[in-house]
Amino acid sequence: MATNIATLEGRGTTKSASSADIVFAPLQGSGSVSWSEIARTAFDSLLANRVRSFLTMLGVIIGVASVVALMALGDGASQSITSQIQSIGTNLLFIAPGQLNRGPGSGNIAAQNLSLDDYEAIVALKLPLNGVAPVAQTGGTLVAAAADKQVSIVGTTPSYAPLHSFEMAAGTFFDEVQARDGTAVVVLGANVAKDLFGSGQAVGQTVRLNGQPLRVIGVLKAKGGGGFGSVDDNAFMPIKYAQQRFANMRTADGNKYRVSSITLSVTNAQDIEGVQGRISALLRDRHGLDSDGSEDDFTILSQAAFLSTLNTITGLLTAFLAAVAGISLLVGGIGIMNIMLVSVTERTREIGLRKAVGARSRDILLQFLVEAVALSLTGGLLGLALGFMVATLVTLSGVLTASVSLFSVSLAVGFAVIVGLFFGIYPAQRAAKLNPIDALRYE
Amino acid sequence: MASAVNRWHDAIGYPLQTISENFMITVTDLKKTYHMGDIEVNALNGVSFEIKKGEFVAIMGPSGSGKSTLMNLIGCLDTPTSGTYVLDGDMVSQLDDVELAAARAAKLGFIFQQYNLLPRQTALRNVELPLIYRGISGAERHRRAAAALEIVGMKERTDHKPNELSGGQQQRVAIARALSGSPSVILADEPTGALDTKTSAEIMDILQRLNREQGLTVVLVTHEYDVAAYAGRVLTMRDGELVGDEKQTPRMTTQVVTMAGVAGK
Numbered sequence: 046m047a048t049n050i051a052t053l054e055g056r057g058t059t060k061s062a063s064s065a066d067i068v069f070a071p072l073q074g075s076g077s078v079s080w081s082e083i084a085r086t087a088f089d090s091l092l093a094n095r096v097r098s099f100l101t102m103l104g105v106i107i108g109v110a111s112v113v114a115l116m117a118l119g120d121g122a123s124q125s126i127t128s129q130i131q132s133i134g135t136n137l138l139f140i141a142p143g144q145l146n147r148g149p150g151s152g153n154i155a156a157q158n159l160s161l162d163d164y165e166a167i168v169a170l171k172l173p174l175n176g177v178a179p180v181a182q183t184g185g186t187l188v189a190a191a192a193d194k195q196v197s198i199v200g201t202t203p204s205y206a207p208l209h210s211f212e213m214a215a216g217t218f219f220d221e222v223q224a225r226d227g228t229a230v231v232v233l234g235a236n237v238a239k240d241l242f243g244s245g246q247a248v249g250q251t252v253r254l255n256g257q258p259l260r261v262i263g264v265l266k267a268k269g270g271g272g273f274g275s276v277d278d279n280a281f282m283p284i285k286y287a288q289q290r291f292a293n294m295r296t297a298d299g300n301k302y303r304v305s306s307i308t309l310s311v312t313n314a315q316d317i318e319g320v321q322g323r324i325s326a327l328l329r330d331r332h333g334l335d336s337d338g339s340e341d342d343f344t345i346l347s348q349a350a351f352l353s354t355l356n357t358i359t360g361l362l363t364a365f366l367a368a369v370a371g372i373s374l375l376v377g378g379i380g381i382m383n384i385m386l387v388s389v390t391e392r393t394r395e396i397g398l399r400k401a402v403g404a405r406s407r408d409i410l411l412q413f414l415v416e417a418v419a420l421s422l423t424g425g426l427l428g429l430a431l432g433f434m435v436a437t438l439v440t441l442s443g444v445l446t447a448s449v450s451l452f453s454v455s456l457a458v459g460f461a462v463i464v465g466l467f468f469g470i471y472p473a474q475r476a477a478k479l480n481p482i483d484a485l486r487y488e
Numbered sequence: 489m490a491s492a493v494n495r496w497h498d499a500i501g502y503p504l505q506t507i508s509e510n511f512m513i514t515v516t517d518l519k520k521t522y523h524m525g526d527i528e529v530n531a532l533n534g535v536s537f538e539i540k541k542g543e544f545v546a547i548m549g550p551s552g553s554g555k556s557t558l559m560n561l562i563g564c565l566d567t568p569t570s571g572t573y574v575l576d577g578d579m580v581s582q583l584d585d586v587e588l589a590a591a592r593a594a595k596l597g598f599i600f601q602q603y604n605l606l607p608r609q610t611a612l613r614n615v616e617l618p619l620i621y622r623g624i625s626g627a628e629r630h631r632r633a634a635a636a637l638e639i640v641g642m643k644e645r646t647d648h649k650p651n652e653l654s655g656g657q658q659q660r661v662a663i664a665r666a667l668s669g670s671p672s673v674i675l676a677d678e679p680t681g682a683l684d685t686k687t688s689a690e691i692m693d694i695l696q697r698l699n700r701e702q703g704l705t706v707v708l709v710t711h712e713y714d715v716a717a718y719a720g721r722v723l724t725m726r727d728g729e730l731v732g733d734e735k736q737t738p739r740m741t742t743q744v745v746t747m748a749g750v751a752g753k
């Protein structure tokens with residue numbers, strides 16, 4: 046027996062003394078699991094059930110992808126609308142007769158109480174403006190040799206062109222002299238020129254309006270579909286000519302020339318409200334409204350106010366769509382909770398074992414929480430990639446430029462992580478609370 | 489440690505000198521009652537004994553006699569209904585969850601009848617598990633786990649998954665896992681219950697070697713006399729009570745050479 050032990054110990058020292066020395070040397074650990082180990086275990090277990098993990102992530106993938114794509118599309122749409130509106134000029138104010146903003150039916154454009162004298166009074170105020178132009182608008186048919194066309198006729202002054210950033214495709218806009226004299230000249234919108242003269246030269250030709258000849262002196266470059274009845278379908282002529290040729294150019298009382306609107310551009314954006322106030326006061330005074338305290342009989346529209354209203358609307362719309370998409374993120378979160386609960390049940394023995402070898406409840410909690418977040422975060426990143434692809438495809442298709450903003454990226458990914466944490470905490474707590482013996486006994 | 493001893497001393501009012509430095513496990517009037525609905529099961533009915541450092545003890549008894557319940561208490565996996573338990577000078581019966589986990593990690597290594605290896609992990613990674621929870625970093629953890637596998641003769645199988653190993657090999661890996669945290673006590677609840685006689689002998693040889701060469705205290709539950717024969721002392725349980733406590737001359741394995749052979753394969 047004694048020899049046996051000696052042999053045994055002899056073997057021990059020669060054969061495995063070094064390994065025993067290593068194993069039974071004092072341990073110096075940090076005392077807590079490293080994050081990299083937690084992450085490794087999490088990804089091991091997610092990869093062990095690839096299909097299941099992917100299906101679980103799908104809700105988050107779709108949610109994040111739609112949030113990112115919709116926000117990109119919304120931003121793109123709003124930018125495109127903004128740039129179209131800005132293409133008609135900068136810092137514009139439109140003054141129109143009647144109250145436009147009282148709903149359909151009550152709009153009283155036919156009030157015809159805005160007059161050329163009002164326009165001249167505004168000019169006389171010497172406000173800080175880039176320019177101001179009256180518009181007398183009516184309709185008519187332009188007749189050329191080969192074709193005729195119903196157009197919207199705009200009688201105005203030369204300053205109308207720079208106000209609306211007009212660019213000439215051919216010829217010139219009419220000048221001050223022609224405006225003062227009321228010369229019979231016309232500048233055609235791009236569509237009008239095309240419909241009347243085809244691809245042929247329009248400048249220098251004569252068109253007839255109510256039997257009277259008008260010389261075409263310019264053609265505008267196409268502007269494309271703006272919101273306000275496209276400029277491309279208009280014909281522009283000196284306001285004085287229009288007043289002389291059309292019967293409907295008088296105010297209601299018949300004493301003055303009416304204008305359909307007055308357009309002006311304010312030099313500095315911060316002066317817009319001040320200018321608006323002064324014009325409003327002037328017109329109220331001139332129309333005798335202050336004496337009996339009645340409402341304005343004109344409307345001043347501000348391009349800036351219009352833009353900001355529009356941006357508010359598109360912003361709201363985008364937020365609404367993103368919120369709907371966010372609901373699918375929530376549903377994805379519930380899927381994660383479901384699968385994590387299944388996982389806790391499946392791995393009951395494993396949890397018991399981990400506790401038996403020294404894992405604290407905290408370690409188990411963290412483990413399952415990290416797994417849930419790993420699911421939602423991986424889903425979030427995949428969804429981000431998908432949303433990015435959708436936005437890129439839409440941009441490539443040319444409909445509009447959808448750009449994914451850093452804000453929507455951080456919102457979507459942040460939300461995905463929060464969803465993982467929120468829906469992961471309950472299963473993780475269940476796992477952490479498991480009694481090690483019950484867990485080890487579990488079949 | 490001193491404060492823990494004092495706590496223990498204060499708690500049960502024993503004179504300090506009775507706490508022998510030589511005792512690894514001291515249980516006093518340990519009781520465990522399970523409640524199954526209205527029925528109370530007294531799984532342990534007041535058990536007292538001491539186990540010295542470096543002892544190899546087998547706990548025997550019929551099924552349902554409370555062996556596993558006792559092992560779970562000794563293993564700090566559960567807390568007693570009443571009674572006291574001192575492990576290596578620490579008053580375990582007064583520890584909270586976090587301290588129990590720390591005690592398990594620092595002092596104990598478990599071996600189960602069903603091995604309980606993580607199925608998707610390699611042998612090496614399974615053995616590393618206790619070290620992970622003690623925050624031992626990569627290279628050191630690797631070195632220790634590999635050494636533990638070498639001790640149990642599984643050096644050549646470090647990259648095998650459990651389903652690529654035989655039952656005996658899996659139990660060796662489980663022993664390596666129990667060793668890797670450098671414990672003072674190995675607790676084995678029917679470690680050979682699922683193994684054939686020859687493999688059982690190999691496993692017992694490893695446990696005996698660890699007890700003799702490394703001075704590890706080994707506490708083992710079995711209902712096989714062949715297996716209990718390797719121990720130097722046999723405790724016998726019946727109906728939640730300790731009914732026998734006998735010293736014996738342990739059987740020495742003759743399979744050492746075979747084992748070393750396996751180790752070298």
Ligand SMILES: Nc1ncnc2c1ncn2[C@@H]1O[C@H](COP(=O)(O)OP(=O)(O)O)[C@@H](O)[C@H]1O
Nearest residue numbers: 522524529531550551552553554555556557558
């Ligand atoms: N978690 C438990 N809940 C209820 N009863 C239990 C539980 N664990 C063990 N018991 C009961 O306690 C007694 C002792 O069980 P156990 O310690 O497992 O016995 P052994 O390991 O000696 O076979 C048995 O009657 C068993 O049914």
Ligand SMILES: [Mg+2]
Nearest residue numbers: 555556557677
């Ligand atoms: Mg049992």
